[in-house]
Amino acid sequence: MRTPAAGVADRPPRWREVFRGRRGRLTAGLLLLEALVAMHALVVVTILPDVRRDLGMVQLYGLTFTAASLATLGAIPIAGRAVDRLGTRRIVPPVLGVFTAGLIVAATAPAMPLVLVGQFLAGAGGGGLYAMSLGTVAKTFPDRLRPRVLALLASMWVLPGLIGPPLGAALASTVGWRWAFLAPLPLLAIGWALIAPALDLVETDGDGDTGLDVRWPLQLMVGAGIVFTAITVVEPWAVVAVAAGSLIALPALTRIVPPGTFRAAAGVPASAATAFMLSVSFLAIDAFLTLMLTDVRGLSIGQAGLAVTGATVTMAHGSTIVIDVNTMPAPTMSCSGQRTSRLVSPSDPVSTRSSAGAISAHPIASSGSGARNAPRHPTVLASAAPSGGPISPGTTHIDARSASTRGRRRSG
Numbered sequence: 001m002r003t004p005a006a007g008v009a010d011r012p013p014r015w016r017e018v019f020r021g022r023r024g025r026l027t028a029g030l031l032l033l034e035a036l037v038a039m040h041a042l043v044v045v046t047i048l049p050d051v052r053r054d055l056g057m058v059q060l061y062g063l064t065f066t067a068a069s070l071a072t073l074g075a076i077p078i079a080g081r082a083v084d085r086l087g088t089r090r091i092v093p094p095v096l097g098v099f100t101a102g103l104i105v106a107a108t109a110p111a112m113p114l115v116l117v118g119q120f121l122a123g124a125g126g127g128g129l130y131a132m133s134l135g136t137v138a139k140t141f142p143d144r145l146r147p148r149v150l151a152l153l154a155s156m157w158v159l160p161g162l163i164g165p166p167l168g169a170a171l172a173s174t175v176g177w178r179w180a181f182l183a184p185l186p187l188l189a190i191g192w193a194l195i196a197p198a199l200d201l202v203e204t205d206g207d208g209d210t211g212l213d214v215r216w217p218l219q220l221m222v223g224a225g226i227v228f229t230a231i232t233v234v235e236p237w238a239v240v241a242v243a244a245g246s247l248i249a250l251p252a253l254t255r256i257v258p259p260g261t262f263r264a265a266a267g268v269p270a271s272a273a274t275a276f277m278l279s280v281s282f283l284a285i286d287a288f289l290t291l292m293l294t295d296v297r298g299l300s301i302g303q304a305g306l307a308v309t310g311a312t313v314t315m316a317h318g319s320t321i322v323i324d325v326n327t328m329p330a331p332t333m334s335c336s337g338q339r340t341s342r343l344v345s346p347s348d349p350v351s352t353r354s355s356a357g358a359i360s361a362h363p364i365a366s367s368g369s370g371a372r373n374a375p376r377h378p379t380v381l382a383s384a385a386p387s388g389g390p391i392s393p394g395t396t397h398i399d400a401r402s403a404s405t406r407g408r409r410r411s412g
Contacts, residue, residue: 018141018148022198026140027149029194030133033096034153036184036191037126039160040103041068042312043168043180044119045287046305049294050177057112059232065287066228067116068123074221075127077214083135089199091132096192099125100185107181118181139203161312165305172301216252223249282366286311289362303359310363 018027044064052058082091098121106118137149171180226245230238254262260269289311293304 013144013148015148018145018152023140023201025194026136026198026201027152029191029196029198030136030149031152031156032187032191032194033129034133034156035160036187037099037129038157039164039167040122040126040181040184042160042164042308043183044068046165046168046290046301046308047172047177047180049291049304050172050301051115052112052291054177055109055112055115059234060112060116061291062287063116063228063232064112064119065283066225067120068126070221070225070228071120071123072127072130074218075124076131077217079128079131080135081214083132087199088132088136088139088202091128092192092195092199095125095128095132096188097125099129100188101125103181103184107178136202140201158312158316161309165308166302169300169302169305213255216255219252220249220256223247223252285362285365293359299359307359307362310360311366314363314367 018024048061048064052061079091079095102118102121102123102125104118105121106115109115109118133153134150137146137153141149167183168177168180171177171183223245227242227249230241230245257272258269259265261272264270264273289307290301290304293299293307294301
C-alpha cells in the first residue's frame with residue numbers, strides 16, 4: 001500500500017518548477033535559443049523565393065536547405081562530445097558565434113553561393129545549440145524535471161511556426177529579405193545573457209571518451225555534400241563526382257544506421273528506413289513549396305507563408321492524435337498512422353485549382369506526415385525495451401512531438 005508521501009513523490013512536477021531560481025533562467029535561455037533556430041529555419045523557407053529572385057541561380061535553391069542539414073549532421077556529434085569534455089560554458093560562445101556568422105554571411109551575400117555558405121554556418125551553429133541544449137538538460141535537471149524541459153524544447157519548434165513565416169514575409173516585403181536573416185541577432189544576445197550566469201550549474205565530467213565517433217557523421221556529411229552538389233550542377237564531370245561522393249558516404253552510412261536498415265529488417269532497422277523514406281518524400285515537396293506558390297501560382301510571400309505556418313501546426317497535431325501509448329500498442333499505432341496518411345497526404349498544391357486550395361493542401365498533407373512519423377518512436381522504444389518492457393509515456397510523447405516538429409526542419 002502506498003503512503004501519502006509516496007503518492008506526492010509520484011506526482012508529475014508542476015510546469016512552473018522548471019522556471020524557478022537560477023535554473024529557471026537557464027531554462028528560459030535554452031528555450032529562447034531553440035526557438036530562434038526554429039524560427040530561422042521557417043523564415044528561410046518562407047523568404048527564399050525573394051532571395052532567388054534577387055540573386056538568381058535557381059539550381060542552387062535546394063542546396064540551400066541541404067547545406068544547413070548536412071552542417072547540422074556534422075555539428076551535433078562534435079558539439080555533443082565537446083560538451084561532455086569541456087563543459088557547456090566553454091562551448092556556448094563559439095557555437096553562438098558560428099550561428100551568428102552564418103546569419104551575417106547570408107544577409108550580406110552578393111550571390112547565391114554565399115547564401116549557401118551562410119546556411120551551412122547557421123546549420124552548424126543550430127546543430128551545436130541542439131546538442132548543447134540536450135547535454136545541458138541531461139547534466140543540470142533532475143530526473144523528475146527533465147521530461148518537462150524536453151517537452152518545452154520540443155514545443156519551441158511548434159510556436160515559431162505561428163510567428164516565423166509571417167515575420168519573414170513582413171520583413172521581406174518591407175525592408176527586404178536581408179533583414180530577415182539579421183532579425184534574430186538581438187534575441188541571440190538576450191539568450192546568452194539569460195544562460196551565462198547559470199552555466200556553473202551544469203556539471204562537467206571532463207571525460208572525452210564518450211563512445212561517440214565523430215568520424216562517420218563528418219564523412220557522411222562530406223560524401224553526401226559532394227553527391228548533392230554534383231547532381232545539382234549538370235556537367236559531364238558530375239558522374240565522376242557522384243561516384244566519388246558515394247564511395248565516401250556509403251561506408252559512413254553503414255556505420256551510422258542500425259544493422260539491417262538497408263533490407264528493412266523488423267524493428268528498429270525498418271523504422272529507420274521508413275523514417276528516411278518519409279522524410280525524403282515530405283521534405284522534397286516542403287523545400288520547394290513557397291517557390292512553387294509564388295512563381296507558379298503567383299501568390300505573395302505572405303500568402304505562401306500561410307502554408308508553412310499551417311504545415312507546422314498540423315504536423316504537430318497529426319502526431320498527437322495518433323499517439324496514445326496507454327491504450328494503443330505500437331504496431332496498431334503504425335497502421336493507424338499509415339491509414340491517416342493515405343487519406344490526407346495525396347493533397348497536391350500544384351494540381352489544386354484555387355489559391356486557397358493550394359495553400360491548404362500542404363498543411364493537410366503535413367497532418368498525415370505527422371500521423372505517420374509519430375508511431376515510429378514508440379515502435380523503436382518498444383523494440384529497444386528489454387524483454388518487451390513498457391514504454392515510458394512521457395518519453396514517448398516527447399519523442400513523437402519532437403520528431404514531428406524539430407525533425408521536420410533538421411532532417412534535410
